[in-house]
Amino acid sequence: MIHARRLLRKAVKGIQRNAPLQIALFFLPLVWIGYFAITSSERTEALQQARAHGNSVAQLFEENTERIFERVDQSLLVVRALYAQDPAAFSLKFWAAKAQMASGDVVQFSLIGSNGYLFDTTTGYSGPPLYLGDREHFAKVMELAEDRLYVAKPVFGRASNKWTIQIARKLFDHGKGPAGVVVGSISVDLVGRFYDTAKLGIGGTLVLRNADYIVLAARGIDQGTVLGQRNPGHVEGALRDSAYSQYWNWSGSEGRANRSNRLITARRSRVFPLIFTAGISEQEIYSRSQARQKIYLGGALLLTFIILMATALHWRRQKALDAAQRELRDSLSKFEDALRNLPQGLSMFDGDDRLIAFNRQWLDAYELSPDNIRVGMNFREVFAHQEAVRDLDAYLVDLKDRLAKSENTSNTVQFPDGRVIHISYGRRESGGWVATHEDITERKASEDRIERLAHYDSLTGLANRNLFRGSLDEALDKYLLHHAPFAVLLLDLDKFKSVNDALGHHCGDALLKQVAGRIKAQARTVDTAARIGGDEFALIVAPGPSALQDDAATLAARLVQAIAEPYEIDGHPVVIGCSIGVAVVPEHGTRVDEILRNADLALYKSKNAGRNGFHLYSPELKAEADQRDILEIELREAIWREEIEVFYQPIFELSTGRATSVEALARWRHKTRGLIPPAEFIPVAEQGGLIGELGDLVLAKACRHAVLLPDDIKVAVNLSALQFAGGTLVDSVMAALADSGLAETRLELEITESVFLADSQENLKTLERLKRLGVSIALDDFGVGYSSLSYLTAFPFNKVKIDKSFIDRIGRAETVAVLGSIVQLAKTLNLSIVAEGVETSEQVEKIRALGIALGQGYLFSKPVPFGELLLQVLPESERQAVA
Ligand code: C2E
Numbered sequence: 001m002i003h004a005r006r007l008l009r010k011a012v013k014g015i016q017r018n019a020p021l022q023i024a025l026f027f028l029p030l031v032w033i034g035y036f037a038i039t040s041s042e043r044t045e046a047l048q049q050a051r052a053h054g055n056s057v058a059q060l061f062e063e064n065t066e067r068i069f070e071r072v073d074q075s076l077l078v079v080r081a082l083y084a085q086d087p088a089a090f091s092l093k094f095w096a097a098k099a100q101m102a103s104g105d106v107v108q109f110s111l112i113g114s115n116g117y118l119f120d121t122t123t124g125y126s127g128p129p130l131y132l133g134d135r136e137h138f139a140k141v142m143e144l145a146e147d148r149l150y151v152a153k154p155v156f157g158r159a160s161n162k163w164t165i166q167i168a169r170k171l172f173d174h175g176k177g178p179a180g181v182v183v184g185s186i187s188v189d190l191v192g193r194f195y196d197t198a199k200l201g202i203g204g205t206l207v208l209r210n211a212d213y214i215v216l217a218a219r220g221i222d223q224g225t226v227l228g229q230r231n232p233g234h235v236e237g238a239l240r241d242s243a244y245s246q247y248w249n250w251s252g253s254e255g256r257a258n259r260s261n262r263l264i265t266a267r268r269s270r271v272f273p274l275i276f277t278a279g280i281s282e283q284e285i286y287s288r289s290q291a292r293q294k295i296y297l298g299g300a301l302l303l304t305f306i307i308l309m310a311t312a313l314h315w316r317r318q319k320a321l322d323a324a325q326r327e328l329r330d331s332l333s334k335f336e337d338a339l340r341n342l343p344q345g346l347s348m349f350d351g352d353d354r355l356i357a358f359n360r361q362w363l364d365a366y367e368l369s370p371d372n373i374r375v376g377m378n379f380r381e382v383f384a385h386q387e388a389v390r391d392l393d394a395y396l397v398d399l400k401d402r403l404a405k406s407e408n409t410s411n412t413v414q415f416p417d418g419r420v421i422h423i424s425y426g427r428r429e430s431g432g433w434v435a436t437h438e439d440i441t442e443r444k445a446s447e448d449r450i451e452r453l454a455h456y457d458s459l460t461g462l463a464n465r466n467l468f469r470g471s472l473d474e475a476l477d478k479y480l481l482h483h484a485p486f487a488v489l490l491l492d493l494d495k496f497k498s499v500n501d502a503l504g505h506h507c508g509d510a511l512l513k514q515v516a517g518r519i520k521a522q523a524r525t526v527d528t529a530a531r532i533g534g535d536e537f538a539l540i541v542a543p544g545p546s547a548l549q550d551d552a553a554t555l556a557a558r559l560v561q562a563i564a565e566p567y568e569i570d571g572h573p574v575v576i577g578c579s580i581g582v583a584v585v586p587e588h589g590t591r592v593d594e595i596l597r598n599a600d601l602a603l604y605k606s607k608n609a610g611r612n613g614f615h616l617y618s619p620e621l622k623a624e625a626d627q628r629d630i631l632e633i634e635l636r637e638a639i640w641r642e643e644i645e646v647f648y649q650p651i652f653e654l655s656t657g658r659a660t661s662v663e664a665l666a667r668w669r670h671k672t673r674g675l676i677p678p679a680e681f682i683p684v685a686e687q688g689g690l691i692g693e694l695g696d697l698v699l700a701k702a703c704r705h706a707v708l709l710p711d712d713i714k715v716a717v718n719l720s721a722l723q724f725a726g727g728t729l730v731d732s733v734m735a736a737l738a739d740s741g742l743a744e745t746r747l748e749l750e751i752t753e754s755v756f757l758a759d760s761q762e763n764l765k766t767l768e769r770l771k772r773l774g775v776s777i778a779l780d781d782f783g784v785g786y787s788s789l790s791y792l793t794a795f796p797f798n799k800v801k802i803d804k805s806f807i808d809r810i811g812r813a814e815t816v817a818v819l820g821s822i823v824q825l826a827k828t829l830n831l832s833i834v835a836e837g838v839e840t841s842e843q844v845e846k847i848r849a850l851g852i853a854l855g856q857g858y859l860f861s862k863p864v865p866f867g868e869l870l871l872q873v874l875p876e877s878e879r880q881a882v883a
């Protein structure tokens with residue numbers, strides 16, 4: 001049943017689709033059938049009209065002619081009767097005139113005697129006797145047994161000079177004996193006069209024949225050729241059995257309407273031996289219908305054209321429509337494809353909360369079974385068994401409320417199993433909504449992770465720099481609103497890099513974690529502890545009950561102490577210290593930049609003051625900083641003017657007391673402050689980016705001086721780690737050697753382990769290049785850093801200089817033990833060892849006992865200007881030479 005209905009619907013649809021084509025197929029034949037029907041019926045009608053016309057013309061032709069013949073015959077009879085009464089006295093002329101016999105088409109009457117001679121005529125002939133005995137009408141009439149009218153073939157009248165038809169009867173004398181023939185002549189033109197009124201049209205013919213089919217008169221055909229001739233044509237056959245016939249007289253060229261094809265109507269007179277034919281040309285018959293046929297043909301062609309055009313147009317439109325429909329189907333299937341391949345779930349509900357469309361992903365998101373969900377289901381039905389939303393009605397009301405206010409809305413649904421689904425709703429034009437459902441469980445987790453990453457330090461779990469800045473802003477806002485004072489502590493680990501280098505990053509990280517733990521342990525929960533750099537920490541101390549400055553100071557002191565406690569990392573005992581700078585709000589500033597700068601100045605102070613301590617900001621620190629700025633400007637000028645001097649402190653061989661080398665130490669002779677020590681201006685040069693130029697200057701001066709010293713004395717120049725960063729160090733050294741002409745073996749470069757801390761790979765390469773030049777390299781300040789021993793093997797140094805702090809503690813047994821092992825290692829590595837800062841002879845004893853061969857210190861000589869040095873190291877004779 002359903003199948004049949006579907007088929008029917010399909011058929012109807014097909015018909016509807018192709019209707020114009022079918023209409024065209026229906027109408028086109030109709031037009032042409034109509035055309036042929038109309039034209040052929042018009043032809044039939046034309047023919048019928050022609051037949052009727054032919055009939056009436058033939059009839060009139062007969063009647064007219066018969067009337068004339070009758071009149072003439074009457075006249076013949078009258079003449080004959082009068083003649084018979086008195087043949088002698090009879091005058092044809094007289095009677096003819098009296099009876100008006102010879103008038104119109106009747107040309108003349110004549111009497112021919114039995115001898116064949118004309119003896120009376122209406123024309124008034126007066127010539128010699130005229131013999132007419134040879135004439136047909138005379139001979140035939142004379143032969144006739146009975147008395148009847150004879151119609152002879154036309155003759156050209158000798159008397160009348162005209163073609164005439166002769167009709168004759170016998171003439172009798174008084175005693176009823178034959179007396180000759182009475183003849184009436186009728187002009188052949190009698191046909192012509194009728195022809196004009198008959199209106200047979202072009203090609204029409206009228207022919208009058210006698211009983212022997214001799215043509216008596218004709219019109220419409222060449223009279224001259226047929227007149228008087230026997231011309232039976234088809235008439236003989238047509239009139240064999242009847243007095244009337246109508247037939248076609250085909251000329252031979254059939255098919256096209258032709259002037260010589262004629263419809264002939266033939267009649268035989270019942271009274272006279274006469275035959276009448278009226279012909280209408282085929283062309284004449286059909287001329288009007290032919291003209292109309294042309295119009296019809298034009299119409300039919302026009303209609304055909306219109307129908308074909310309309311069909312073509314429709315066909316094109318249908319094609320476009322089909323294409324559009326195909327496109328629609330295409331996009332529909334694309335939509336379905338998209339739906340299938342959408343990464344999110346999609347659902348569409350109409351204005352009555354009924355499901356219109358959905359995809360697999362949507363089902364999966366809500367753990368709905370595809371068997372239970374169908375298009376058309378109500379929203380409440382669909383979600384009846386889920387657990388995330390309990391009150392579906394309230395949910396729907398809320399959703400519709402939101403969609404009424406805005407085209408788009410979204411919310412997040414959390415399932416009891418922890419899955420989180422984000423739903424974006426869009427209002428549909430036609431009511432209802434379309435929603436995409438995305439499982440964001442994963443994303444949310446990673447967002448939370450990112451959020452943590454954005455605000456917390458991943459290593460220590462403390463707040464990161466961002467969160468620290470945010471918290472600082474917040475604390476400041478709070479201060480501005482409620483005047484709640486707070487403090488900021490900046491914390492920098494001392495020697496952390498050494499630990500990192502010695503034990504590896506892994507241990508460095510472990511150390512940082514422990515430090516963070518200790519900072520946290522000292523802070524309260526309301527405080528914000530943060531890691532703001534590699535080994536830099538910060539603490540925002542929230543307002544407390546007691547005076548904040550003291551609070552902050554105690555906290556700082558506690559922190560210094562706590563961090564200085566020994567650590568155990570991977571089984572290694574580790575000790576580090578820290579420097580802290582403290583700034584208190586509002587006393588030390590009420591703007592973020594101000595507070596941080598001041599805390600930083602306090603930190604700088606702590607570091608400079610020998611580390612492992614804290615400082616509160618004070619206005620003097622700011623003054624000092626300003627002073628440093630001024631100093632930097634002045635230093636720049638001093639370097640440019642080469643006002644940096646170089647002092648020299650010799651290094652002696654303890655066993656002989658001979659100077660083996662001299663260390664070049666920079667001095668700045670300031671115009672107002674006098675001689676400034678390097679500890680004060682080297683950091684300024686380093687911070688101001690002047691260290692490269694300063695270093696070059698010292699190198700150049702030292703080398704120039706050294707060539708003046710005895711060949712067995714080397715000159716040692718200190719290098720800052722920052723000079724390695726410039727990239728021009730090797731060139732500078734080569735230039736200094738070349739300019740002075742000093743042998744490279746007489747130059748020694750002192751570096752500290754900080755060279756290995758920053759960009760150590762690159763610095764190591766530079767160091768190797770320097771060594772390849774032939775200069776010797778000494779490791780300065782050995783023992784200050786934690787990892788010193790390892791540095792001894794990091795590079796093939798020529799010399800190691802034991803730091804003054806060791807020598808100061810040389811009285812202690814453990815120092816002696818450490819130094820002992822250092823000496824042991826140095827000897828294995830073939831290094832010479834210098835003891836720095838030797839101030840007492842006791843120290844010298846201990847040093848010598850340890851096997852250290854070289855010493856440098858105030859005990860032997862303070863750093864002195866070059867002139868003074870010369871006095872020290874040169875023998876008497878040479879001193880004079882130099883002087
Ligand atoms: P340093 O390389 O360790 O130089 C030795 C420092 O110890 C010198 O201080 C010297 O005067 C001092 N000294 C020597 N013997 C004794 C002693 O027995 N007792 C005491 N208390 N001190 C002693 P100075 O000249 O003030 O130099 C300080 C630091 O400045 C140097 O330490 C060096 O690191 C740096 N320095 C000096 N000149 C230059 C330079 O031209 N370039 C670079 N980069 N640094 C330089």
Ligand code: CA
Pocket residue numbers: 663718750780
């Ligand atoms: Ca040195």
Ligand code: CA
Pocket residue numbers: 780781801803836
């Ligand atoms: Ca030193």
